[in-house]
Amino acid sequence: MNILDKLPIDKVITEYEIIPTDIKLLGGFENNVLECIGQDKSIVLKFYTTQKYSIERIKAELNWIRHLQGADVIVTSPIPTINGELIVTACNIFNQKYHVVAYEKAKGTPVNDMNSNEWDDHLFYIWGKTMGKMHVAAKSFQFSNDIFKTLQWNKEDIIVSPPELGKTIHSQWNKFISQMKQFPKDPHSYGFIHHDLHQQNFYLDHNELVLFDFGDGIFHWFANDIAISLYHAIQSIQANEQKKRKEFAMTFLSSFIRGYMRANQLNEKSLLKIPFFINYRQIYSYVYFINYLSVEQKKQVQVTNMLKKMKNNIEKHIPYLNINDNDIKSLL
Template sequence: MNYIINRRHLRKGASLFGVNESDLKLIGGFSNNVFAANSDKVSLIIKYYPSSMYKRDSIASELDWIIYLSESGMNVTFPIVSINNKLMEVVFNKDEACYVVGFEKAKGAFVNVSNHKEWNASLFYTWGKTLGNIHRLSKFYQPKDPNIIRKAWNKDTLFTDVIHNNELIKQKWENFICELNKLPKNINGYGMIHHDLHHKNFYLYQNELVLFDFGDSTYHWFVYDIAVVFYHAMQVVGDRRKKDFVSTFIRSFLRGYETENQLQSDWLLRIPFFLHYRQLYSYLYLSTYLTNEQQSDVKIQQYLNRLKSKIEKDIPVIDFRLPIP
């Protein structure tokens, strides 16, 4: 797997957090930019953000949001200061800048979706409770630095700069944007969300979730955050089991969610709309930001082709009624 982070950035960034380049192990990230760093003295996660792909202000706002959630009692991986006592460093290779941030290494492990002792109604309840807590806290969130402005839902380049080659998909995208712009933005339904809380963005530790990867957090509708969870959770089960799984998942998840935050039923009834939106968003996001090498992967090509076909044919993400109270 090719790194998008050049060796000079890797080496300089690692040294600023007390480790060597040889201590780094690539563990993921959409851009292959997240590394575990283990040495005799320290164990942490280091994320690299090339300035050609990430903005400094966006990273600063991500850190502020994480710190707020942590100080409010959420289980999140906390940022670690560098040897210079900075939360964010910048390293250079010639004129190319790269921002570097360190995080605590999360306790626990990914949920095993094949193990019913882990992937069950109890987990779904806890998952819902966790997201409900985020949305409750979102209502009181104010950045510590008044210069920090986290982007709104429609300020991403998908909404501003992307050129759509497929006219049918372009029209569907514009229709969704038009419908979203009609929705109210009051404090009870709209605020900072995680935006990507699928089961690969948290660890399970002592029956609690430890959250990470807040890079996509943005101001959006709370119900969309719920739909994102549902959308990705459904992908782990086959079509034959989907209806039964969704019924169990939604009932357990919403019971947990409502212990921390309440959404009016008219918001919850919009979940199918937001599931459909997430499908189109995912297709456009992957088509836009995956590298040519990633898109040439046969499995990824097949997945994108299936998504494209469903979108063009208006095949719903679910073809049954959700058990929403």
């Protein structure tokens, strides 16, 4: 079945005056992001399953986006329906409900990997500076008490790991969780983060990053946000090229942290947690995939091989990236 047949297109075609013959799939983890033409311009439709996202959660995300705009962070704005609504609730033929939000299409161009001409120190500097501005903005943003409680890192569904992990990974996962529970929280090192600011979640436009996809935002340590960006940036180099990966990581972090510090100050103790969060991201990603990949996705050869490699590396304690405290100190 075509993915478009699984999403409730008919209702949003009316709500946004979309040209039905000009709809294409952009992707998204659940194949839930579409690009189309509506109200005389390109728009991006994101379908949020009601199982995972409440109306209140999406409203908080939209308020956060509005707050970032006031903090000199360039983001894609939500677009109202013809009736002025920012959120549409729709239901498809399988009775799966979705909340739908339309966003402006980001200006600029994608910068997906090291083959891009823009994949350089200057990009990494801008990337870091942009994240620093987001973290500064997080310190002045107010969530409702209910949303604040549900968006804490230890309230995610995956924190209670599924039995499919196996004993070894389950044990390692719990060790990471236990360690983080001991980490101090203060407004200078802990707050609301993007939680997925990799190179496919922004465009480059005239020396500025245009950010999108804030659906994974959560309260966590700022150092984790930095580690996540490095975790995904390093995927531009083959996993077996460990020397190149280490060299790239040091180059990336040197520029990224320099840019970050222009916007927000993060102390050395916090930055030294980056290696920890790099390895945490590896096991987090594996647990996330086990939880949220569909049965169809897990059957794909490429996905099966990826999960096997991840499982092997985690069970054998193979670090995702060989950097340590001294490497981080050398950059400060």
